[in-house]
Amino acid sequence: MSELQVVPAEMERLHRFEETAGLLKWITSVDHKQIGIMYVLATLMFFLFGGVEALLMRIQLSWPGMHFLAPETYDQLFTLHGTTMIFLVVMPLLIGIGVYVVPLQIGARDMAFPRLNALSFWLFLFGGLLLYFSVFYGNSPDAGWFAYAPLTEKPYSMMEGMSFWCVGLLTAGIGTVASGINFIVTVATLRARGMSLNRLPLFTWMTLVNSFIILGALPALNASQVMLLLDRELHTRFFNPTGGGSPILWQHFFWNFGHPEVYILIIPAWGMLSEVIPVFSRKPIFGYTFVAASTVAIALLSFWVWGHHMFAVGLGHWPDIFFAATSALIAVPTGIKIFAWIGTMWGGAIRFTTSMMFAVAFLIQFTMGGVTGIMFAVVPIDWQLTDTYFVVAHLHYVLFGGTLFAVFSGLYYWFPKMSGRMLSERIGRWHFWLTVIGFNATFFVQHIVGAMGMTRRVWTYPNLPRWAVLNLISSIGAFVLGFSVLIFLWNLWVSAKRGEPAGPNPWDAWTLEWATTSPPPEYNFREIPPVHGRRPLWDLQHPESEKNPKEHG
């Protein structure tokens, strides 16, 4: 148990460090745990912004011919909603949980570059606030989250909204790239003794793989945002057809970032499931190597599928077929994961904690989002359904029914570690069922209304047969969903105050973050257990597993 020698003088310094207190300690913090928690809190704030934007849109769409919002307000709301949820909620939330958990899972004292870590967080926060400052400036971005030129060029977007979009996301994006570098160096250099790469906990593995995607994808976005900004402010002509530029070039650049981005938004969530499902099934993951390798396959393929966002552009059949093939291929490693999780549960002793329930709902909802994704990889189907509410349903099944359900699962799982207290399971049940009902009511009907011809990004729509009632169901579902978020926040609040004390390892889990107190001290571990396999804490309880080569990885 005592592989790590604690130097007394070192301990002395660590204790002195603990004495600083208050808000200043948070603002000046370079501690990965505090930064991780600040990420979660900041993204919750943006989540509320994005949620309110969604509810306002759903009021406007609840019935044909509503005049609750003006068209220009609606356009700003859907742009802000998409941009917020993708860049200021899901991506930083996944990074933030990674910042908290990854060093603990590999038995490190912090990230490799703690100050860079803090810089990443503040760049994200102020990038997000800069984007939202546009609201007070008088005009928010209004050209959709993928900002197609030439609608975003000065002649068609005279106000400064789209410039705020460029600058805000550029700021946050630099922080994201820095996070990617930080994760890679952390995992490469700070793993505990004995933790070889093939023993990495899967959440850490997937965060590592994800960081490489971030390094490949984010610069494409940031470079195109600089070009767009130059077009807008200095009259260059990258994307402006009147000066020899090409609007299609923007689409290639953007989706060259945009589709890897979709995987950036889901891979760490898969990592969370790969922690939660084994622990609550009381079994190791089914087929570790396939799960780990399939993630790498997705990372590599993700850079070759962007063209499936552009089937309707008319690039020609051969480019379409190429991107259809790569997009269909990427479904295989995704399917491997779904079946690996089911295989993990098979033969287990499943404990239906709230965390596990969110994970189970993920399996079904994410599969539904996945199969509609395959439909969009089938070029002629895409020719009909792209840019309709069918896409809106698809992407919310993946990003909400998938990623956010996994994040809820992960937060119920790791909240005890972060706060030292358990989240209320009783409130958790309410939260779970209301989320499932609200989510499916909101988005399932959008498949239907999309196939019936309702296009996305319209502030009003004609009263064609059944459109009104389907939209009304969707709007009611959205309010149930909004209410479930309030219940979740209430759960966080009361449980942080009065929740049951968690103890170091409330779930009887196996990875190193559970080998220290909850919450962990600044220096994370007094001593790090020996790592002989993929489940170090299990090995401690089951010394006989020493002999099992499969535990060793």
Next chain:
Amino acid sequence: MHPPSVFDPHSAYAWSIYHLTVVVTILMGVVVLIVTGLVTYVCIRFRERKHPGPRLSYGNRKVEILYTALPLMLLASIFGLMIRNMDASDPIQRTRDNIVVVGHQFWWEIRYPGTGIVTANEVHIPAGKPQMFGMEAADVIHDFWVPQLGRKMDMVPGYHRDVWLAANEPGIYLGRCSEYCGKEHAWMRIRVFAQTPANFAQWEADQEKIPPIPTTGDAADGARYFTTMTCANCHTIRGTSAQGEIGPDLTHLASRTTLAAGRLPNDPADLANWIKDPTKYKPGCFMPDLGLTDEQVRDLVAYLETLR
């Protein structure tokens, strides 16, 4: 009128896509059912209360290979179906355009290169005859989508695209702009009138005529206002000095059923309301409130109603 539904195909192209959509939807439904079934079974059979002692297992290489290979085969067969389908849904051989549609913020310019007819927002085609549509854009990206007749096609400024569309039988087919193009994207709707060949020929003959300029009554005053006031800066009426190219061609305005890309029905009362204050009905449109008096509006409407 046929609502713009993917499930209501009226051309060989749309049928072809419809068939593929149904097949793939069924296959995907089966996948969802299998996964849901497995998850449900596992959750019931292996919950802790029923199955307290977990089996220690790290995986099973045969099962792992199986769940890699089976999806791959399923996807490969869908991919095969798709390849066979693509040329039927969107034939690659091209002919000269029958119709060129140009997307504008927020209306459609429709040109018939063969006859020189120019109209707006309402496309007339002969039923049963495949039409080669040319797609262009005047400002930002638009997308022409009438799902009953075939695939959608983006209209990208600086590019020309061609797409085959057809309607098997006469009828009115509703469609709309399908790529977000700005404030009034929602009110950029399309009507396609598929007509019997005889009716279509009649329509063509009517459209080719140049309507006479009225010489008496309110309509005569209206015609004078139109060509001497701001109207002519943006609109064309063939046979007059109004040759503006910003807004829709109004040569045969009264022959159309709707105004402002589907925003209002085309009757004298709505036309008057529209001229008085366009942005009241379509806040993002570029036609301004011209501050006309009620008499001027009455005369203009009287004139425009003669443009059959």
